[in-house]
Amino acid sequence: SYELTQPPSVSVSPGHTARITCSGDALPKKYAYWYQQKPGQAPKLIIYEDKKRPSGIPERFSGSSSGTVATLTISGAQVDDEGDYYCYSTDSSGKEEVFGGGTKLTV
Amino acid sequence: QVQLVQSGSELKKPGASVKVSCKASGYSFTSSAINWVRQVPGQGLEWMGWINTDTGTPTYARDFTGRFVFSMDTSVSTAYLQISSLEVDDTATYYCAKVWSGYYEDKTPYYYGLDVWGQGTTVTVSS
Numbered sequence: 001s002y003e004l005t006q007p008p009s010v011s012v013s014p015g016h017t018a019r020i021t022c023s024g025d026a027l028p029k030k031y032a033y034w035y036q037q038k039p040g041q042a043p044k045l046i047i048y049e050d051k052k053r054p055s056g057i058p059e060r061f062s063g064s065s066s067g068t069v070a071t072l073t074i075s076g077a078q079v080d081d082e083g084d085y086y087c088y089s090t091d092s093s094g095k096e097e098v099f100g101g102g103t104k105l106t107v
Numbered sequence: 108q109v110q111l112v113q114s115g116s117e118l119k120k121p122g123a124s125v126k127v128s129c130k131a132s133g134y135s136f137t138s139s140a141i142n143w144v145r146q147v148p149g150q151g152l153e154w155m156g157w158i159n160t161d162t163g164t165p166t167y168a169r170d171f172t173g174r175f176v177f178s179m180d181t182s183v184s185t186a187y188l189q190i191s192s193l194e195v196d197d198t199a200t201y202y203c204a205k206v207w208s209g210y211y212e213d214k215t216p217y218y219y220g221l222d223v224w225g226q227g228t229t230v231t232v233s234s
Contacts, residue, residue, distance in 0.1 A: 001169060033220040035152070042202055042224035043144075043152065054207075054222065086152050088220070096169070099144075102151040 002026065002091035004100035011106040018074040020103045022087030025068055030089050032070035034063060035099075038083040047072060077107045109133035111141075111203055111225035118231045119193050127188040127228045129203035136184035137161045140206040142221055143177060143188050147199045157206070158186055193232045200227040 005023040012018040022032055034047035045054055047063035050070060060075045070089070074081055087100040114128040129141060143155040156167040158177040165177035176189045186203055207222035 035221075037152075042227055043204075043221075044224070045207075045220045045222050048207070048220040052219075054219075084151075088154075097154045099152040099154055 002096045002098050004087050004089060004098055006085075006087060006100040006103045008101070009104045009106065012074075012077045014079055014107055015076055018077045018081075018105060018107070020072045020074075020085050020087075020105065022070040022072070022089075022100050023068055024070075024087075024089055024100075026092040027065055027068050027070055027089060029092060030094070032063065032065055033088040034061075034070075034072045035086045035088060036081075036083055037086065037102075043086065074105070077105075079107050081105060082107050109205070109223050111205060111223055113201075113203060113225040113228045116229040116231070118233070121193055121195060121232055121234055123193050123232075124189060124191045125193060125230055127190075127201050127203075127230070129186040129188070129225050131184045131186070131205065134205075136179075137181055139208065141177075141179070141186040142204045142206060144202040144204060144221075145171075145199045146202065146227075147196075155188075155201075160186065190230070193230075195232050195234075197230060198232050200229045202227045 031049045035043040036046045037043040046057050046061050050065040051063040062073045064071050084102045086102045090097045112130045117125050119125050137160045140157050142157040145153045155171045158165045174191050179186045203225040204221035205223040207219040
């Protein structure tokens with residue numbers, strides 16, 4: 001089955017830049033999506049189609065993708081950005097959709 | 108506003124069944140597919156599959172075939188997840204989420220992800 005690999009945890013000081021990676025063999029052909037989940041809350045879409053931000057998502061959140069790695073970048077991370085971040089994509093056939101294992105961000 | 112409201116927490120015994128509801132409001136229910144996502148306590152998100160709310164056709168992820176059934180009732184704009192023969196390992200929070208999708212002017216489809224989520228329904232299976 002298809003897998004997306006994320007680091008279990010990332011730590012960053014307030015005001016600095018956090019980068020969370022997501023590795024998957026199909027990412028050169030398939031978009032990555034990123035979700036933020038805070039404790040006790042439902043996930044929230046923060047990046048779609050590799051790098052686009054839904055309305056209302058702060059500009060400090062950005063996405064990129066190169067080869068088999070998609071990256072979520074949080075510039076000037078804030079304490080309020082703490083939570084779990086999940087990437088999401090599909091396998092090369094488009095039939096198997098998966099979430100990455102999640103990354104716990106500590107600011 | 109657009110929202111999905113799920114049914115309340117459930118406590119079930121092993122072997123029983125449970126049906127979780129997801130009521131949509133603020134948009135045309137049949138215009139956006141509904142996905143289901145599981146989260147076991149302390150663990151990550153698992154994509155379970157989705158239901159085409161226009162046709163009623165369900166699609167299940169590999170690990171969620173057999174005991175899991177997606178259904179819907181368009182008259183009340185509600186999607187359902189039914190789990191039969193519950194096991195202790197089914198203890199989790201189950202989320203429904205609406206797909207953000209559509210068509211460009213040239214009829215090319217686009218998919219922008221899961222933009223609206225229900226609040227989650229906790230199902231606890233314990234003897």
